[in-house]
Amino acid sequence: MEIVLYSIGFSLFLAALLVVATIYSKNTIVKTELAKKQLEVDHQKELVEQLIEVQEEERSRIARELHDGVNAKLATVLLFAAQPSEKIDPTSISNSIKEAMAISRRISYDLLPPTLESFGLKGALFELFEEIEEKSDISIDIELDDQIDEIPSNKQLHIYRIVQESLQNTIKYAEATSIQLTAIYNNQLILIYQDNGKGMDFNTTAQLGLGLKNIAARSEMIPAIHEFNSAPGKGFQTKLTIEL
């Protein structure tokens, strides 16, 4: 009798232990999952913050150009037009308007390049480099697989901005004399942007600049894997790998 009672008691004890252990381990799993989620949320938050920072920078630049450029030209026109009619000089009025048009053209091109919209990424990238070749002494070597025009258009825009950002970095900091851009397609698309400038040392640089953060954020949105490869005197490379 006693033995039976003991064994029932022991079984109950075991069952209770099992319940406690299960709850505990479930809790642990929930906790680790929570921690993982938290990390993801933090990361997303960081990403959004970076994008907003870049966007705000861009907005203040556009605001400046609209105010100092377009508005200033139009104010001049207004001043010309307010003169007595015999003193109005149509040439200076139309010149000021033409200048205002040129600035607004520039702003609208920066916001969304017409070639990208109408003829795709390949043409738009060529156009971007056509301008660099024309306005600087940097020599350009560019080779792009036709396949890049098959990428969905929202992703094309991200890739375009990433190349544009890399180009800005080269022009601002690198003192480079040549830039190479290649896109190879083989199940996945590999895009490599390489300049031959002075490069940077990731060991001594505390954190990435706004431009590189922007590249990182955009490539996550594609989604693509991005790599920055550089060392002092070794140029700078941005590499994107995109599964298509």
Added chain:
Amino acid sequence: MIDPIKLIIADDEELFRKGMAQLVSEHPQINVIGEAANGEILVKMLRAAEELPDIILLDLKMPEMDGVQATKIIKKEFPDIRIVVLTSHYTKIFIVNMVHIGASAFQRKDTSPAGIIDCIIEVHSKGYHFDHEIMKVLQKSFASGEAIRKTKFNDTPLSDREKEILRLICEQKKTSEIAEELFISTRTVDGHRNNLLLKTESKNVAGLVLYAIDKGIYLI
């Protein structure tokens, strides 16, 4: 009395359309037969038209259907209509792509009315009009092969006579002037021009000029 040039103006800005219609109508040779506020209206208008225009003055940025889409459709359904594109985007890649889908000329919106009228008349008599600025853009060596490759020119060799005629076309000569210079009939010139279009797979004379510049047949 020469038949007037029938023109349609497509632009989403009503005041621009009206102003432009009034200005170009002052020229005795130009007759504005219609206006459209976007690409969709323009295409519908052409499909229902009893009288087709010779030339369309076409803005690129329009709601509903933009000028690029409209150009593609119009050149497919009405290949004889010539298109003068209103754009300020003068890059080699863009111009070459636009010619490839069938544009015959480019004008900035801030061109003088006289400039636009000249352009319309040139396009009507010679099939294209590239001003000095466009020629300079096309001359650039950058990405030349890439830009032109999109137009898929094929490599059928041209005869010496065809090259000669192509050069004269590039010099903006009219059919009658070419015929006179080479002591041949205008019909022979037309025949050569058609062969050139076929051989180079160009949609129009503007495409022929791009080909000539790219292959070094015409040096600016």
